[in-house]
Amino acid sequence: MKTLKNYLYISAALVLLAGCKPSFENPKGTKGTADFTRYIAVGNSLTAGYADGGLYLEGQQNSYPSIIAKQMALVGGGKFTQPLFSEAQANGSGYLKLTGFTPTGSPVTTTVTENTAVRDQVTIPGFGNVILYTKYSGDINNYGVPGIKLQQIMYGPYGNLNGYFERLLPGAPPTNNTTYLDFVTAKDFTFFTDWLGNNDALGYATSGGAGDVLTDKTQFAQLYTLSIAKLTEKGAKGAVATIPDVTAIPYFNTVTVGAILAGVQKANPTVKDLYISARTSTDIDNLIYAPRAATATDLVVLTFPTSKIGQMVNSPAGMVPYGLTPYAPIDNQYVLDANEIALTKDYVTAYNTTIKTIAQQKGLAVFDAFTFLNDIKAHGILVDGVSANSNYISGGIFSLDGVHLTPRGYAIVANEYIRAINKTYNASIPTVNISNYRGVKFPN
Template sequence: MKNFKLYILSGLLFIAACKPEIHTPTLSKGTANFSRFIAVGNSLTAGYSNGGLYLDGQLNSYPSIMAKQMAQVGGGAFNQPLFTTAQANGSGYLTLTGFDKSGNPITAPVTTDLAVRGEYNAPGFGTVVLYTKYTGDIENYGVPGIKLYNITTPQYGNYNGYFERLLPGDGSTTVLNTDYLDFVTAKPFTFFTDWLGNNDALSYATTGGAGDVLTDKTTFAQLYELSLQQLTASGAKGVVATIPDVTSIPYFNTVTVAAINAEVASTGLKLYVNALVSGTTYAPRLATNNDLIVLTFPTSMIGTMVTTPYGPLPYGLTPVTPVDNQYVLDANEVALTRDYVQSYNATITTQAAAKGLAVFDAYTYLNNVKLHGLEIDGISLSSAYITGGLFSLDGVHLTPRGYAIIANEFIKAINTTYNANVPLANVASYQGLKFP
């Protein structure tokens, strides 16, 4: 019996000796320095969500999430131009209030506790909404609406209320001569994220190719090179992101030609769109599944009678009454947009490589999500509108959970390039879309 006990004891000791050791990598900043991290970009950087910029969205911006993780490896304070609690609803935004009998979402705008201080008519531009001024320190320089094309425009603050909010002076009465690139680089910083360039394609696409233009490819390359030169001039390191395939977002994939044709099938009619032929020439034709209808298209217009020289005809269902340009990014416009985005991304990756910067390939990542979905922290996610969990009610910008995922992708790129071990955020702790 004694020998049997010794046998068991020796066996247990052997098992214990063979137990693999688990080594948790030490958190590290690697060769990066996060003591003053700044974020450069547009609405995605600012935390825009559900069609507006408001306090909860700002607090869950991807740079803010990144900064919390960087703080564990020596990152410093990260200040954002937050709206106050009393004006927490900022510019206003959309909320989901329910669903109709067909299962379509019903949304309503939030119109109370806003930070709107007025508006004015900018000559040659139009109405500019002004917001309550912010005068504190800033590390998140995300400005909704800004294009790369705008970063050296001296009076841009007179045309963008979000940027005007950050500058001294009243844009409605004063010429503001501070350009964006000089503004973000005015104070020393050690690390940056740069996600400029989205709006250079997105603004064209979301207006159906009718309300804006794509930024010239050569101009984009010149301005991107200039921006990286200025951002790295004092030795700061950083991470940049490519431009997503804007045609892959829910804004263009929720209201579909196939669904509309199915709705009107009993009439024997089909959808017509006014489509790009070449240059600036448009002509009506039957819609195809390669034509992308925008999320904001009022589908109730389909079939309503329109006065024409040929008598009343149903809107959208004849070549005389095609869907208006602003409601559809037709197949040729889709191809044009993708061509420009791919050119922009070639510029971004080439110039980032020349500077030794990290790159988050948002184009590839978000296209893969659209094709295959993803599962993170036990949560299944996709690019589907409402149900996917990634995109907010505007079909363009992200939910807090979506921003947490993007923050982690930026961090992964940083860790790879700078031999760092910045911990990833817990995606499950961030909320998806709020349901009533």
């Protein structure tokens, strides 16, 4: 019995030992010179957590502002509420889902249409159809509205034209007349992030320069100055982000001229060139397009239906294969040609100069998304053993729409914001653990 007792003592001692973990004294995070009591996020789809071609609950829950807010809470930040879709309508607007791969390895996506939050559709005269979503009426800290341009933030009726904005407003279309800027600044706040301006260039670019226009540089500067003045007028501090180079996203780098041509040449080796309808000048006022052979510097959009290539179509020269002759070039909307790229880049550079200049004047933190995403495109990024890059699907950062980010991508962005905020405001908000966030979901 005595030995048994000894064993028990020894066992007890060993159990105690098992509790002796090394200890870490984390320096207590500090908010520095900023105040995170009420943080609001101003921006577009990226801010809302839009992903996979739609706004849905999981994307919202992984939005970069929500990630930042969680980390701010560790240094005394306040409550952060997002206009989430309900569980029952978790699929929000609907979104793209990867359902498999073709035998040649091309991804197959389908649109999720069940359990959406679509409540109605209205036709706004002179504008068109607007899809409406289930209204949200609670507190809001994340004001991200997919689709919004900086150019539209002072436009009163905009709440009738954008279903994502409309769902946050109490009124029904066409009665809404609150500007976005007034809406987000109605309630006092102590800190903001502002990532507006992407759509002022992106809308033009993703439509191949055909479906939208670039916001005038002067107008951009005026609106940016005005919005930052309004956001900082009561002493709030904040962080802004620059606009990424639109050519850094997989939307423009996945379906390439070379790849399409190689596919055509497999069946028909005599084909030498693809033809596109290309802008003839980088002068913004010169809208003349002409057919020419495509080169690697022309970018084809991710959504281009490649099956169109080679189909016999009517042309001034009779029936010709689509995209393979100057008589039936690939339509403008599918290609961001070299001149359009140059034009877009010029505008984005000007926008970013505005953003950085004003941020500096106001002492705001800047997350330079332009440089950051270009760097990822050039070199990839390696975090905690996960290597990520700008490739479609396999890169892990961009979601299935090729423009917006995956939870992993948004977490990486959140950390960059946090670093910028910490630097500018002498704060020490802890960064987030990237390995907790997923890339693209692969089907079984």
